[in-house]
Amino acid sequence: MSVRTLRLPSPTHPRRALGAAAATAAVALAAVTLLPTGQAGAAGTTLRSLAEANGLYFGTAISQGDLNNAPLTAVAGSQFGMLTPTNEMKWDTIEPSRGSFSYGPADRLVSFAQTHSMRVRGHTLVWHSQLPSWVNSLPGSQVKTAMENHINNEVTHYKGKLYAWDVVNEPFNEDGSFRTDAFYNAMGSGYVADALRTARAADPTAKLYLNDYNIEGLNAKSDAMYNLVKSLKGQGVPLDGVGFQAHFILGQIPSSFKANLQRFTALGVNVAITELDDRMPLPPSADKLARQAGDYASVVNTCLTVSGCVGLTQWGVGDPDSWIPGTFPGYGAATLYDANYQPKPAYTASANALGGGTTSPTPTPTPTPTPPGASCQVSGKVSPWNTGLTEDITITNTGSTALNGWALTYTLPAGQTVTNSWNASLTPATGRVTATNLSYNATLAPGAATSFGFQATHTGDTAFPTSFSLNGTACTTS
Ligand code: G2I
Secondary structure, three states: OOOOOOOOOOOOOOOOOOOHHHHHHHHHHHOOOOOOOOOOOOOOOOHHHHHHHOOOEEEEEEOHHHHHOHHHHHHHHHHOOEEEEOOOOOHHHHOOEOOEOOOHHHHHHHHHHHHOOOEEEEEEEEOOOOOOHHHHOOOHHHHHHHHHHHHHHHHHHOOOOOOEEEEEEOOEOOOOOEOOOHHHHHHOOHHHHHHHHHHHHHOOOOEEEEEEOOOOOOOHHHHHHHHHHHHHHHOOOOOOEEEEOOEEEOOOOOOOHHHHHHHHHOOOOEEEEEEEEEEEEOOOOHHHHHHHHHHHHHHHHHHHHOOOEEEEEEOOOOHHHOOHHHHOOOEEOOOOEOOOOOEOHHHHHHHHHOOOOOOOOOOOOOOOOOOOOOOEEEEEEEEEOOOEEEEEEEEEEOOOOOEEOOEEEEEOOOOOEEEEEEOOEEEOOOOEEEEEOOHHHOEEOOOOEEEEEEEEEOOOOOOOOEEEEEOOEEOEEO
16 A cells, blocks of 8 residues: 555644644654543543544534534544534525525534544535425525525635535435436526535535436446536536445445546546445344444545545434434444444544554555564454455464564465455455555564454355465464
């Protein structure tokens, strides 16, 4: 993995990159051992600081009512560096009747963010849902004026205070056709460009995004978003990024997630994970929580490895305030924090993916070929389910020489195909696989151990891999 350019270093200058020396210092500061579960939140070990050391932000969604929840606000104000109001910037709250604007609830959230040096993603200006009935009742000829007035008023109210706006939310149906809401019906697809231009005119400093769900993988809906972005950029319409909501289901992160994000950044826009959660059938179990940790690590790693991915926002702080149980009965436990706002395995996995828990960020990705005395022991655990598995592998350097770069090669059982990995780079996806260190875990001192993991699909054989060798020397397994 190459060393990343730092982005988003400060709340007041959100897009100014730090210099190389500051970057090194920031990475070194962040590379500290994570505290045990329950203590996460101490200075220097937060998701926020770890993300920022990688040039990313880690955010959360908060609603007005959440501000009365002391455990929630303690976590939110320390662990997250970006705040999205859950509902308070939506049309039905801001302009419940025509020309009558109400900013109190959203202002309180912006104030909380400012108090905690968090930045704010505005969500959302134009959306078919949580749209007051007066908009839907307008004659088509009046919708454009009403939309422009709404955008102009709201964006002007927050001018200079927001990092970004989700200007248009969820414009597409699942098959990639435009959603036939009041805006499309009145203006056709041109409402999107009009909304973006209106927002840019009202606040030239806020980043402007389109945001949608089920566009994380390559599919008809993401194709539609891709074509829209390409067309808008071609016309010179102001558009800075695409938000991928990322409401995932346990074990179902699309294998094309990274490739899909990359095709968008190739169009000259940033990408952001805007509403991350990972739901599971209730009740949670140790096995499900471990698989969820793998999912979160994989999402964080995807953003880390896509140049142009600016950050991640989780939808809600903890499981008690997640929208999932109310919308998907029988599902829940979708966030990084449990019912008592204690960090879950997914928290630790996300922090580790961001470089927490390491002691040295030595950026030396090239494996040393067969160093003298390289000997190793490998242990691990497979957590299978019907069609997939999560696997954690620990390598111990049992030799007397420190490794400065490592590559562990092993044979996957037939039918297993790697879909994503964390703490190592894996290739190819089947057969004889080589896992190579990342920049932050390259060094392996004598007696030291390091762990990485991956998810794979399988066709029945869920056995642990065989025939391990580290930098060309065979390992023992335990
Ligand atoms: O549905 C999950 C998210 C999908 N992407 C766009 C997001 O804006 C959306 O957020 C959710 C909020 O988390 C919910 O809190 O949007 C829902 C509405 O579509 C929100 O639910 C609404 C309830 O439906 C209303 O009954 C309630 O009055 O929240 C309102 C405020 O509590």
